[in-house]
Amino acid sequence: MQILPIASGKGGVGKSLVASNLAIALGQAGKKVILADLDLGASNIHLVLGMPTITKGIGTFIGNPDIELGDIIIDSGYDNVKFIPGDAEIPGMANLKSSQKRSLIRKLSSLDADYLILDLGAGTNNNILDFFLSSSQGIIVSAPTLTATLNAYLFLKNAVFRIMSTCFRKESDAWKYLENLRKDGKSLQRVYIPKLLERMRDIDAAGYDEFELRITHFHPGLIMNLLEDPKDGHKAQKIRRSCKEYLGIDLEHLGIMYRDHLQDVALNSRLPIVVYKPQSVLSQGIFRIADKILTKYDDEEAPLDLQDLDDTYTAADMEAEIDFDVKIHELETLLHSGALSHGDLIETIKIQQFELSRLKKENVLLKSRIVKAINAGYTV
Numbered sequence: 001m002q003i004l005p006i007a008s009g010k011g012g013v014g015k016s017l018v019a020s021n022l023a024i025a026l027g028q029a030g031k032k033v034i035l036a037d038l039d040l041g042a043s044n045i046h047l048v049l050g051m052p053t054i055t056k057g058i059g060t061f062i063g064n065p066d067i068e069l070g071d072i073i074i075d076s077g078y079d080n081v082k083f084i085p086g087d088a089e090i091p092g093m094a095n096l097k098s099s100q101k102r103s104l105i106r107k108l109s110s111l112d113a114d115y116l117i118l119d120l121g122a123g124t125n126n127n128i129l130d131f132f133l134s135s136s137q138g139i140i141v142s143a144p145t146l147t148a149t150l151n152a153y154l155f156l157k158n159a160v161f162r163i164m165s166t167c168f169r170k171e172s173d174a175w176k177y178l179e180n181l182r183k184d185g186k187s188l189q190r191v192y193i194p195k196l197l198e199r200m201r202d203i204d205a206a207g208y209d210e211f212e213l214r215i216t217h218f219h220p221g222l223i224m225n226l227l228e229d230p231k232d233g234h235k236a237q238k239i240r241r242s243c244k245e246y247l248g249i250d251l252e253h254l255g256i257m258y259r260d261h262l263q264d265v266a267l268n269s270r271l272p273i274v275v276y277k278p279q280s281v282l283s284q285g286i287f288r289i290a291d292k293i294l295t296k297y298d299d300e301e302a303p304l305d306l307q308d309l310d311d312t313y314t315a316a317d318m319e320a321e322i323d324f325d326v327k328i329h330e331l332e333t334l335l336h337s338g339a340l341s342h343g344d345l346i347e348t349i350k351i352q353q354f355e356l357s358r359l360k361k362e363n364v365l366l367k368s369r370i371v372k373a374i375n376a377g378y379t380v
Contacts, residue, residue, distance in 0.1 A: 003109065003116045003135035004293070009151025011122040013143040014225040017263060018286070019119035020048040021274045025290035027080035028274075031114040035076065036084040038131055039121040040096070043086025049076055050270030051083070059087030062100050069107045078275070082113070096127050105134045115293075124158040132159060139221045139254065142239065144232035146366050153242050156220060160193060160247050163214050164200070168207035174200055190373065193247055221254040223289060224316070228259055233320035237313060253312040254292055256320050257285035258327060281323045288319065 006022075008015040016039070023035040037045040038058065046054055056072050069084075076083040096104070108116060120128050132138045138159075142152035165182065168174040177199070181191060201208040224236050233256050240251045258281050266276035274283045 001109075001111065001113050001116055002137065003118065005118040005120055005132045005135055005138040006141060007120040007128060007132050007138065007155060008122050008141045008148075009124070009153070009155035010148055013122075013141050013148050014257070014263075015122065015141045016045055016048055016119055017273070018139075018141050018223055018225065018257075018289075019117050020045055021272045021283070021286045022290055022293075023076075023081050023115075023117045024078045024272050024274050025287050026115050026117075026293070027078055029290060029294060030080065031294070032080050032082075032112070033115045033117065034073065034082045034084065034111055034113040035117045036108060036119065037086035038118050039086055040127065042121060045083070045119055046085055047270070048267065048272060049078070049083065050272075051077070054085040057085035057087040058104070062096070062104065069111070073111075078272075101127060101130055105131065109134065124155055126162065129159055129162040133162060133218075136217045136219055137221065139223060140251075141223045141225055142235075143226040144224060144228075144235040149235050149239055150366070152222070153239055156243055156249065156251075157193070157247055159220075160215065160218075160249065161191075163218065164197075164211050167211040167214065168200070168204050172204060172207070174204035174207055177203065197248075215248060218249055219252065220249065221252045223254050223257065225257045226259045227256055227320060227323075230317070230320040230324045233317055236316060240313065250306075250309055252309055253316045255285060255289040256316050256323070257282055257289075258323055281326050285319070285323065 004022075006015055006019045020035065023033045027033045035045065036058075037043040039045070040058065043057070046052075054074070056067075058072070061067050061069055061072050073082050073084055108118070118131055118134075120131050122128075140152050140155060142148045161178075161182075165175070165178050168178065181196075197208065197211075200211070222236055222239060224233055227233060236251075236253050236256075240253070243249050243251045260273070260280060260282040262277055262280050263273050263282060266273040269276055273280060274286055277283060278287075
């Protein structure tokens with residue numbers, strides 16, 4: 001079974017949309033899929049799947065020793081896809097004990113399926129990071145906005161730091177040093193990983209060797225969602241460069257998806273977009289990503305070389321151009337057919353102009369913060 005944890009550095013980038021529709025796309029390809037809602041404290045996958053409120057979920061399993069994990073796995077209503085509900089209404093679910101978390105990861109890993117998709121919460125708390133690191137093939141979902149790309153990078157930085165923190169013996173000098181950094185959130189965010197690793201190698205060579213071994217097997221993938229323009233897809237290269245230079249990891253590009261108002265229509269209709277309109281540009285983007293995942297694991301998880309990784313970004317840029325042309329053609333068809341009035345088109349442009357104005361203000365704010373951070377200097 002391949003475990004695909006799906007996470008995001010910030011909310012609102014379509015993580016649950018990706019998880020639920022990707023599960024259905026893989027199921028339609030004949031694979032046995034289990035989709036688990038691990039957005040503890042804010043679970044909503046059942047809504048995307050069009051299911052009613054569910055009374056039994058992860059919290060039921062964790063809070064009751066007489067309940068087996070299999071007791072809360074239900075049929076999603078879609079071919080080959082089973083579903084493990086979350087628990088949005090149970091207080092404390094977002095704060096699992098370490099023993100509960102280890103037990104849950106162990107039980108999830110023993111399930112019978114071709115793919116286990118974990119929809120994780122947004123952010124970087126240890127629960128989310130540990131679920132993400134339960135597989136070496138985690139997927140990070142981002143949008144092309146500056147805050148989303150920055151938070152995607154910071155999520156992966158925290159994941160690398162989490163790997164590092166588990167490689168050194170508890171209460172050792174190296175472990176204590178990392179704990180002090182972790183407790184001081186500002187120092188952790190400013191830390192320059194390559195320089196920190198030099199310090200760790202000097203303090204604990206054995207722990208450093210273990211980290212090097214684990215990080216070489218860490219191969220996360222990136223999905224860029226909510227594109228408006230083909231140029232938006234180029235933001236993925238910026239995330240990749242930052243990860244390579246500052247974290248020592250190379251990020252594979254799994255694909256792009258455009259912003260589509262049909263997703264809201266599908267959600268209101270209680271249907272996943274790949275079922276509501278499988279021929280839509282958004283659905284086709286999801287199907288492409290599913291095909292890449294199927295091909296990837298059929299190759300027995302052979303690690304991609306540098307040229308292969310470069311090709312994933314070239315392919316994503318081409319997909320962004322092709323999908324944009326399709327979207328423009330669809331708009332022209334609607335306009336000429338009378339289904340889309342000039343007033344609708346003007347309103348769409350106004351909304352986009354408002355979004356651009358908001359993003360420009362956000363950009364100015366973040367630039368001022370970056371300048372302040374640079375002036376403050378990096379710490380180790």
